Amino acid sequence: MIxxxxxxxxxxxxxxxxxxxxxxxxxxxxxxxxCLDDCRKGLAVFRPDVLxxxxxxxxxxxxxxxxxxxxxxxxLKIIMLTTLQEYSIAKRxxxxxxxxxxxxxxxxEEVVKAIETVYRDEIYLCDEINLLLKLKRKEELILLTPRxxxxxxxxxxxxxxxxxxxxxxxxIDTVKGYRKNxxxxxxxxxxxxxxxxxxxxxxx
Amino acid sequence: MIxxxxxxxxxxxxxxxxxxxxxxxxxxxxxxxxCLDDCRKGLAVFRPDVLxxxxxxxxxxxxxxxxxxxxxxxxLKIIMLTTLQEYSIAKRxxxxxxxxxxxxxxxxEEVVKAIETVYRDEIYLCDEINLLLKLKRKEELILLTPRxxxxxxxxxxxxxxxxxxxxxxxxIDTVKGYRKNxxxxxxxxxxxxxxxxxxxxxxx
DNA sequence: TAATCAATCCCCCTTTGGGGGGAATAAAAA
DNA sequence: TTTTTATTCCCCCCAAAGGGGGATTGATTA
Numbered sequence: 001m002i003x004x005x006x007x008x009x010x011x012x013x014x015x016x017x018x019x020x021x022x023x024x025x026x027x028x029x030x031x032x033x034x035c036l037d038d039c040r041k042g043l044a045v046f047r048p049d050v051l052x053x054x055x056x057x058x059x060x061x062x063x064x065x066x067x068x069x070x071x072x073x074x075x076l077k078i079i080m081l082t083t084l085q086e087y088s089i090a091k092r093x094x095x096x097x098x099x100x101x102x103x104x105x106x107x108x109e110e111v112v113k114a115i116e117t118v119y120r121d122e123i124y125l126c127d128e129i130n131l132l133l134k135l136k137r138k139e140e141l142i143l144l145t146p147r148x149x150x151x152x153x154x155x156x157x158x159x160x161x162x163x164x165x166x167x168x169x170x171x172i173d174t175v176k177g178y179r180k181n182x183x184x185x186x187x188x189x190x191x192x193x194x195x196x197x198x199x200x201x202x203x204x
Numbered sequence: 205m206i207x208x209x210x211x212x213x214x215x216x217x218x219x220x221x222x223x224x225x226x227x228x229x230x231x232x233x234x235x236x237x238x239c240l241d242d243c244r245k246g247l248a249v250f251r252p253d254v255l256x257x258x259x260x261x262x263x264x265x266x267x268x269x270x271x272x273x274x275x276x277x278x279x280l281k282i283i284m285l286t287t288l289q290e291y292s293i294a295k296r297x298x299x300x301x302x303x304x305x306x307x308x309x310x311x312x313e314e315v316v317k318a319i320e321t322v323y324r325d326e327i328y329l330c331d332e333i334n335l336l337l338k339l340k341r342k343e344e345l346i347l348l349t350p351r352x353x354x355x356x357x358x359x360x361x362x363x364x365x366x367x368x369x370x371x372x373x374x375x376i377d378t379v380k381g382y383r384k385n386x387x388x389x390x391x392x393x394x395x396x397x398x399x400x401x402x403x404x405x406x407x408x
Numbered sequence: 409t410a411a412t413c414a415a416t417c418c419c420c421c422t423t424t425g426g427g428g429g430g431a432a433t434a435a436a437a438a
Numbered sequence: 439t440t441t442t443t444a445t446t447c448c449c450c451c452c453a454a455a456g457g458g459g460g461a462t463t464g465a466t467t468a
Contacts, residue, residue, distance in 0.1 A: 010287060010308040012315070016220010034309070083214065104214040105238070111216070145414060158397035160454065174416050180456070190424090190455075191396050193362035199403060349444060364424060378446055384426070394425075394454090 002027035002119050005042065007062070008054040008081065009034045013104065017052070017081075020108040027115050036060045047073060050115050053098070055082040055089060061202070063092050070097035077118040081111070087132045088201045090125075091141055100124040142185055144203065151178045156195045156204050206231035206323050209246065211266070212258040212285065213238045217308065221256070224312040231319050240264045251277060254319050257302070259286040259293060265406070267296050274301035281322040285315070291336045292405045294329075295345055304328040346389055348407065355382045360399045360408050 004027045008014050011034065018029040030048055033039040036059050043051075051069070055062035066078050079100030080093045090101050099118040102110055106126050117124035125133065144152065154164045161179065165172045179191070188194040198204045208231045212218050215238065222233040234252055237243040240263050247255075255273070259266035270282050283304030284297045294305050303322040306315055310330050321328035329337065348356065358368045365383065369376045383395070392398040402408045 010217075011311050012217055012220055012308050013214070015312050016216055016223060019220060019223055020216075104216050107215050108219050147415065155396060156400060158393045158400075160394075162454085170415085171417060173418060176456085177415090177417080180458095183456075189362045190364075192359060192399050195396050196360060196362075196399060196403065199400065351445065366424085374445085375447060377448060380426085381445090381447080384428095387426075 002050060002115055003048040004029050004050045004052065004115060005039075005048040006032040006052045006081075007034075007036065007039045007057065007065075008032075008052070009058055010054070013054075013081075017108065017111065021112060021115070024112045026112065034058075036062075036065050039065075043069065043073065043076075047076065049119055050077045050079060052079050052081045052111070052115075055080060055084055055093075063089065063096055066093060066098050067096035077121070079111075079114050079118055079124070084202075085128055085132070086201070088141060090129045090133060094123075101129045102126045103128055142201070142203070144182075144185070148178060148182060148185075149203070151175060152182055152194070152198055153204065155179070155182075155191055156198065206254060206319055207252040208233050208254045208256065208319060209243075209252040210236040210256045210285075211238075211240065211243045211261065211269075212236075212256070213262055214258070217258075217285075221312065221315065225316060225319070228316045230316065238262075240266075240269050243269075247273065247277065247280075251280065253323055254281045254283060256283050256285045256315070256319075259284060259288055259297075259406075267293065267300055270297060270302050271300035281325070283315075283318050283322055283328070288406075289332055289336070290405070291339075292345060294333045294337060298327075299345075305333045306330045307332055346405065346407070348386075348389070352382060352386060352389075353407070355379060356386055356398070356402055357408065359383070359386075359395055360402065 004021055006014050006017060006029060014032045018032065021027050021029050027050070030046065031042050033042055036057055053062045053066060062080060062082070066080070069076055069078065078098045079102060080098050081102050081104060082089070083104045085103055093101055099121070100114045100123065102114050102124070103126050110126060114124040150168065151164060154167065159167065161172055161175045165175045168175070182194055183190070186194050186197050188197055195204065208225055210218050210221060210233060218236045222236065225231050225233050231254070235246050235250065237246055240261055257266045257270060266284060266286070270284070273280055273282065281304075282302045283306060284302045285306050285308060286293070287308045289307055297305055303325070304318045304327065306318050306328070307330050314330060318328040354372065355368060358371065363371065365376055365379045369379045372379070386398055387394070390398050390401050392401055399408065
């Protein structure tokens with residue numbers, strides 16, 4: 001019997017999912033958490049074989065949490081369970097050590113299949129994500145430096161270049177340089193598109 | 205026995221929810237749909253007492269669909285079932301004739317309670333939304349004219365004022381006028397904030 | 409050691425954005 | 439009928455954005 005735990009703040013998903021997993025006969029849900037902090041504490045006490053992990057969680061990002069838990073518990077198999085059908089998120093998750101990626105609009109049986117697969121230490125991706133990864137394999141992930149993230153954040157809050165330069169204690173020209181570089185990295189024709197892309201990739 | 209149908213593209217939610225509603229003994233799920241178009245066809249054939257309606261659906265907006273269905277079937281009770289804990293969405297839903305608003309991170313029992321309540325033609329709001337509506341009662345909803353929506357869309361796609369004027373066949377000055385008006389309506393200091401707010405309110 | 413890269417700064421220039429006004433038209437609502 | 443509202447257009451002006459080119463430091467990495 002595979003020991004499974006779930007992190008998701010949507011109680012309805014958790015309840016429905018638990019029912020289905022427990023009835024499958026091959027796995028059972030030993031604990032559920034609605035936030036990352038609870039999960040952190042729970043895993044320290046009682047460690048499951050497989051962790052089903054949502055990405056949008058009130059107290060943090062499931063993607064980052066994935067990397068954190070993999071560092072602590074290298075044997076833990078993590079399956080991302082999310083509504084986000086986006087290449088950048090899926091790729092980031094896999095880079096952070098997730099073994100599975102299942103969309104919430106998949107059938108529940110798919111979760112059971114995913115649990116079995118990652119338990120054998122194999123990767124399980126639902127069809128939609130598999131396709132996305134194949135199609136967009138060439139597209140590179142946008143990696144931002146800390147300074148770039150700061151400036152992106154200020155831009156998205158509507159601050160102008162002079163205002164940002166004052167807030168950060170650097171010259172206007174430096175800020176301008178970062179702006180240009182951000183536009184280049186995102187292939188965005190202006191700040192509006194830049195912020196929109198960043199929001200869609202959950203970088204803001 | 206209250207007759208319930210569900211529209212939600214997250215099959216896991218639908219499956220879990222159906223189990224719980226059917227086991228409650230007071231309601232049963234007679235059909236489920238994963239898109240609005242299926243639901244439109246289904247309701248024409250077999251009409252339930254209560255419709256549980258997600259807001260983010262692949263082929264359209266649950267909020268708009270709510271108004272559409274209420275026009276066709278005035279007796280149909282609609283409960284919005286969503287992850288969106290946002291004032292503007294909740295208010296828009298109620299204005300469009302929804303009788304209930306339940307967050308997906310509520311307990312499943314809350315859905316059963318909501319079904320019973322709206323079946324008696326009373327309004328059911330989960331606590332979080334009730335609080336939001338009380339707190340933000342003064343904040344006015346942003347209503348956009350068709351032309352404003354078009355221009356907002358173009359702005360969010362990164363087009364400049366001259367480009368928009370060309371695309372729409374109106375002068376640059378007219379587009380400028382709309383821009384200024386949009387900034388005013390959203391109380392946004394520039395286009396970046398405008399688009400960000402619009403995205404957060406799902407107007408884009 | 410040589411090469412990268414993040415972070416900082418500088419110059420040039422043109423286009424776009426945004427704040428301030430105002431006004432005509434036609435349709436819809438009061 | 440009067441009033442509101444959506445749509446359209448016009449003026450002025452300045453600040454900000456964005457495209458192009460560059461350079462220097464210091465840390466990390468190959």
